[in-house]
Amino acid sequence: MNDPRSAPPPRPSIPGTPATSRPAISGDAPVGGGESFVRRAGRNLIFSVYGALRAVKLYPVENAAVGKALTELTSQSNELIASEQEFELRISGEFIFVNETRLRLDLDNFASFSHLLSLLRASGIGTVTITGTVTNKDWMVFLSVLQSASSDDPTDRFAQMQDKLQKAGVLVFSLGPPTDQGEDSREKTKERAKRTYAQSVSVTKDLMTSVRMGGSPNIKKIKRVIQGIVDQILNEETSLIGLTTIRDYDEYTFTHSVNVCIFAVALGKRLGLSKLQLYDLGLAALFHDIGKSRVPQEVLNKTGGLTDEEWRMIASHPWLGVLSLFQVRGVQEIPYRAMVVAHEHHMKHDLTGYPRPIRSRQMSMFSKIVAIADGFDAATSRRAYQTVPYTPAQVMAEMRDNPRRGMDPVIVKAFINLTGIYPVGTLVILDTFELGIVHAVNPLQDMLSRPIVRIISDAQGNLLHPGDLADLADRDASGNFSRTIIKTETAERYGIRIGDYFV
Amino acid sequence: MTSPPPSAPVPTQEPDHPEPPFSPAPVEELLRLMVKASRAHQLYLPNNPIYRGAVDALRAGFATVWAETDELTLVVAETEMKWCDVSVLGDGTKSSDNLAWLFYKDGVRELRLEEGLEESEMVKLLEIIQRARKASPDEDDLVTMLWEADLPHLKYRYVDLLGDGGADELADGGDSTTPAEPGQVRESAQAAAEESRASGVVNMADFDATLYFLDEREIAYLQEEVRREYVQDLRTNVVSVLLDIFEQQSEPETRNEVLENINTLMVFLLTAGNFRGVAQLLREARAAVERGTDVTEEQRLRLDALADRLSAPEALSQLLQALDDTPQLPPHEELAELFDQLRATALSTVFLWLTRIQNDKLRPLLQLAAGRLAAANTAELVRLVQAAEREVSNEAIRRAGALKAQAAVTALAKIMSEPDASRRQLVAQALTEIASPGALQVLERAIEDADREVRITSVRALTGRAYRPMLARLEAIVKGKSVRDADLTEKMAFFEGYGALCGDSGVPQLDAILNGKGFLGRREDAEIRACAAIALGRVGTAKSLEALRKASTEKDVVVRNAVSRALRGSSGPAS
Secondary structure, X not given: OOOOOOOOOOOOOOOOOOOOOOOOOOOOOOOOOHHHHHHHHHHHHHHHHHHHHHHHHHOOOOOHHHHHHHHHHHHHHHHHHHHHOOEEEEEEOXXXXXXXXXXXXXXXXXXXXXXXHHHHHHOOOOEEEEOOOOOHHHHHHHHHHHOOOOOOOHHHHHHHHHHHHHHOOOOOEEEEOOOOOOHHHHHHHHHHHHHHHHXXXXXXXXXXXXXXXXXXXXXXXXXXXXXXXXXXXXXXHHHHHHHOXXXXXXXXXXXXXXXXXXXXHHHHHHOOOOHHHHHHHHHHHHOOOHHHHHOOHHHHOOOOOOOHHHHHHHHOHHHHHHHHHOOOOOOOOOOHHHHHHHHHOOEOOOOOEOOOOOOOOOOOHHHHHHHHHHHHHHHOOOEOOEOOOOOHHHHHHHHHHXXXXXXXXXXXXXXXXXXXXXXXXXXXXXXXXXXXXXXXXXXXXXXXXXXXXXXXXXXXXXXXXXXXXXXXXXXXXXXXXXXXXXXXXXXXXXXXXXXXXXO | OOOOOOOOOOOOOOOOOOOOOOOOHHHHHHHHXXXXXXXXXXXXXXXXXXXXXXXXXXXXXXXXXXXXXXXXXXXXXXXXXXXXXXXXXXXXXXXXXXXXXXXXXXXXXXXXXXXXXXXXXXXXXXXXXXXXXXXXXXXXOHHXXXXXXXXXOEEEEEOOOOOOOOOOOOOOOOOOOOOOOHHHXXXXXXXXXXXXXXXXXXXXXXXXXXXXXXXXXXXHHHHHHHHHHHHOOXXXXXXXXXXXXXXXXXXXXXXXXXXXXXXXXXXXXXXXOOXXXXXXXXXXXXXXXXXXXXXXXXXXXXXXXXXXHHHOHXXXXXXXXXXXXXXXXXXXXHHHHHHOOOOHHHHHHHHHHHHHXXXXXXXXXXXXXXXXXXXXXXXXXXXXXXXXXXXXXXXXXXXXXXXXXXXXXXXXXXXXXXXXXXXXXXXXXXXXXXXXXXXXXXXXXXXXXXXXXXXXXXXXXXXXXXXXXXXXXXXXXXXXXXXXXXXXXXXXXXXXXHHHHHHHHHHHHHHHHHHOOOHXXXXXXXXXXXXXXXXXXXXXXXXXXXXXXHOOOOOOHHHHHHHHXXXXXXXXXXX
């Protein structure tokens, strides 16, 4: 018999379906217990932990700043325990949960969240439970141990930390390992990402074809696709971002729109946009090139140089997009935001680029995000008139270093923060002479140049499939990094199709 | 919230529940109460006691269930809901009244309600149920509604009925490539490594991850950008885009499409109460016509017609009605901007509504708009003087006067022959304000109008302007019998007018009235003599003063007072 009252269920909610559920992350309700209280108190607690970590690191123990920070932290944690009768901090992916309530990650707090996540991950900690009343001294010991420098493997550090806490007589913290997804669950996540991606490409194809034929596409299907992408990005973005490396030459227009949508939503998430804002952004991103459905295909697919007239046709797609979007009307609302983004996505930060606006305007933030996602995906793809794509790292460096590209530098910075200096799909040569494909950005914030890579050839040049994953932040026994990127490379040189390693 | 969409419908996984952990009765009761509350939500306002009772009962129903468990998983079948394989809701019908069918038809196959749902989310859920019941096939389905609502204590599983299951398998569709031989790979890798070392250039930005941490200033910038994204007026932004396209693209098809879309947008802007947006659209449309290259006459007319559409009686009446009804008027400047864009054709509607409007805050704005429109469109104003609607015509008469519209005199004169004295009086006042020679001529005739008010207004107006052509007419009146039957005010107006214009030539006549004796030595009545005294005072010559002095010992108090006043006030001939 399945007794619902017995043992609290792990959050992955419905049997047989990986958890895509998330407690609400917005709209703090008045204080007074319940989830909103936990959310607020938890968020404040993270701020205090961050403040105390800095104080403990910067000042001697006797310093008043340390005392003050610890007192505040102690008071907040005890208050939370008194109110909720329990305190469990759990990390999962990029999220922090307090008593099973996910804390809202936004621009105000992402630095503190990110720092704490990095420290806990580096120490192999998945959960921290406080089992009684905590004192300043308990916190001081815990935080000192947590951020003490070490080159050990997280698993070892986890054991060491438990040992150190025990020896110091700090028994109020109970540490648990990461509640990581099992291989089975990871596979399911990957499968779901693939379904989402394939469905998105299919719906985008229908959309563009329908507009080309002068019809009215099914907005409900489009909405569902965006919802799927947003859900996927909010829960586990790596799989979906990995799929953007599939550069289908024949379906470029469609896969490109989907890729831009994925990058934009992922970047929006990084910038702290709410779920519904991500939906707006995703919709606008998916539609950004809809104007191309009115450009003759022979012009879009022309491989040689373009005549002035042909170039004029290509350059008209932003404003043609606006007109096309009047065709894509659900019964409720004209997609105004998508129109603005379609119109502006080739404008530069200073409103140069094309089309040149006549009336004064300020470029929409969503347009700036889509411009970056668009530029990145387009430059790294093989297209009719770009037979040799740039490497992701080259494109990233160009966006970062060349102001004439006209990208918003702050959003570019955030994009690099999202993708890492070596974006997913980059082929890299390691100092071991192995070849690797960047699989995911390193979860450790200060390891952006040391991503997780899939080793696809050994030092002797034997290509491996699928190859093993390696964390470039891993160190050997003497504390040196085991592998380091020395160069990025084009996949064509090795006859490698990057997408094969993500499907 | 849970939303794991499979690519194609899949059979629902039945939870493995050999037997329920507690009696199904509280669950059945909970769902019965939910059905009841959703009906109450449909029928009553939130402050209705029946509605409140239903919601409270539903909360109590949740409390009973939460006493047994902290979550409830319901399997949604076509016409029933099951809990632990026990049917707990369903009447077997496929109607939106059946909650099971309502969820099922949009693809929801499982619901998990968690403790806490009954707090703030329950009412939202009832709203969603209500919206889903009423939704047309083109509107969002229940799954989208649940997704957008993002209720933390409600999880659901669904099959994607919108998915066609036709998504292609993922594959890299690029050219087939032949993997390099191991030796080649090794050599290439080593060569690349050598190249990299040889270049010797290291970009620190590639290695220093901290360069990519956003600082506080950058975070503040992004926050401001997000805020700006959501406060911008998207509709007017799109209007600007469309008009940019209109100006820059001269192909007729493109311009026609833009014009159609602008037409559509204007209606949406009006519907949304975005009056500033409408004003901007109309203003910028004019600019687009002026600046656009190769704008054809037809295109110009179509853009021009936008303001005409808004100014048409039907559209403008609706707008004014809506504004009059709204408890919260849009900002004054916004309305003023909109009214500034109205055309001459709006004038009659504006005049009409000036008499109807109830909203005291709206009236002054409309008054201003009426003034501006009338001033800019005299021909229309003149036309409206003779409008069939009395309110419109009257307002046009008033405005014509206020604007001193000489062009309106002929139209106004025609009204002087109408039987309605109040209208003639309105015209007399307007003509007084216009005071052109033509207007004064009409007023001259009006001093013999059948209506006392019209006569008084006219004679005073003419007196005020020292209109000598009326002297003969006045003299006849002063000598005549009718004025003697008039009341004191009217008598006074005529005599004052006569005194102001007649000069010494009128003194004998006035002297005779004041001091003369008639048949059997009878004098005129005291009021007429007093009026004559006042008139002599207005003449103000030595001769008239002499006539006044003769009456200074007059016994009749009324006459004596008038004489004294005339003597005191007379300081010379009236100009």
